[in-house]
Amino acid sequence: MKTNQLIAALAADTPAEPGMGAGLARWLLPALALAGLALLTVWGLRPGLAAALMQPAVAAKLALPLVMAATALTLALRSARPEARPSVAPLALLGAAALALLATGLATTPPAAWEQAWLGNTALACLISIPALAVLPLAASLLALRRGASTYPARTGLLAGLLAGAAATALYALHCPEDSPLFYVCWYGLGIVIAGTAGRLLGPRLLRW
Amino acid sequence: MTEAEWAALLRAANAGDARAYGRFLHAITPMLRGLVRARGGSLGPEGCEDIVQEVLLAIHLKRHTWRSDAPLRPWLYAIARHKVIDAFRARGRRVDLPIGDFAELLPADPGPDPTEAGDALRMISRLDPRSAEIVKAIGIDGEEIAETSRRLEMTEGAVRVVLHRAFKRLAALRERHLE
Numbered sequence: 001m002k003t004n005q006l007i008a009a010l011a012a013d014t015p016a017e018p019g020m021g022a023g024l025a026r027w028l029l030p031a032l033a034l035a036g037l038a039l040l041t042v043w044g045l046r047p048g049l050a051a052a053l054m055q056p057a058v059a060a061k062l063a064l065p066l067v068m069a070a071t072a073l074t075l076a077l078r079s080a081r082p083e084a085r086p087s088v089a090p091l092a093l094l095g096a097a098a099l100a101l102l103a104t105g106l107a108t109t110p111p112a113a114w115e116q117a118w119l120g121n122t123a124l125a126c127l128i129s130i131p132a133l134a135v136l137p138l139a140a141s142l143l144a145l146r147r148g149a150s151t152y153p154a155r156t157g158l159l160a161g162l163l164a165g166a167a168a169t170a171l172y173a174l175h176c177p178e179d180s181p182l183f184y185v186c187w188y189g190l191g192i193v194i195a196g197t198a199g200r201l202l203g204p205r206l207l208r209w
Numbered sequence: 210m211t212e213a214e215w216a217a218l219l220r221a222a223n224a225g226d227a228r229a230y231g232r233f234l235h236a237i238t239p240m241l242r243g244l245v246r247a248r249g250g251s252l253g254p255e256g257c258e259d260i261v262q263e264v265l266l267a268i269h270l271k272r273h274t275w276r277s278d279a280p281l282r283p284w285l286y287a288i289a290r291h292k293v294i295d296a297f298r299a300r301g302r303r304v305d306l307p308i309g310d311f312a313e314l315l316p317a318d319p320g321p322d323p324t325e326a327g328d329a330l331r332m333i334s335r336l337d338p339r340s341a342e343i344v345k346a347i348g349i350d351g352e353e354i355a356e357t358s359r360r361l362e363m364t365e366g367a368v369r370v371v372l373h374r375a376f377k378r379l380a381a382l383r384e385r386h387l388e
Binding site for chain 2: 008014017018023080082083149
């Protein structure tokens, strides 16, 4: 087949597909909706959620993962362009913000109570719930990013995992009754890292092109 | 043709203008050929043309990843670099293409226009018969979609769907071929 014959066939294949952002929204929004539905039905909202959110430490455990999810989403989309050299630096800044929260937690909790605040009563549930809630958003993000052309598939996978983990964490924060930063910075953070690692491992397999 | 003109063509193409898209692919091909030949002379003109066609197929399937407000040349070079490295690796060779050095994508002396490339037909023959027939009818016999759809008694939409899936399938076949 001559190259100009191939070009003739390629040129007949119009119209083009939707852009990456629209494609990701198409997969991710239903996945997030399903994860949200699962949270409402299986986990349930914590009692007195609205009142609790008036406390800064509780608002922070919802706001920080939301900002993290939005940041990872932007970075993941950018990294799907072939010429991009994706950076995770903005997420490192958010990690630093989380550590600052942890420091305030340590400063406002008497040392004798640190261990109880850190372990809480639901650490294991938290560690299972966040990755479980992240499964669908991660699958949806990776599927959508397969349409992209990442030349750094491991990093794009990592960003997809962090996006899914952070979104799952924001949902779980609506259920979780533990309000000490000592608890949530550690266990939420670990949940997000687990989701990120899953994405990091799946990226090179799934995002090849 | 300048980068701005290429970008205008691809912008029109991504908005659904098939003629602009054909012109865009024709316009970038000599430059891709120059890039591949500069690295892979030992593969012979036919071997190089196989790689050029692989790059064109990748550009086709990933054209929605170009943002119409972004510079075109880095995008084009990144796709070409990725596929050229893949293609050389598949042939048991290494090639050195530095990241971001898209000065090489200056419109170069195209050299003589070849040539039959061998891989494409071999891959097309591994598609299901209907897809293979449609790709060949439109590419090799130069049929319009409307003609093909009349001849095969399919709707134009159905022909388009088969054609689009055929290109995705071809890319997947190449991918498997590489492993």
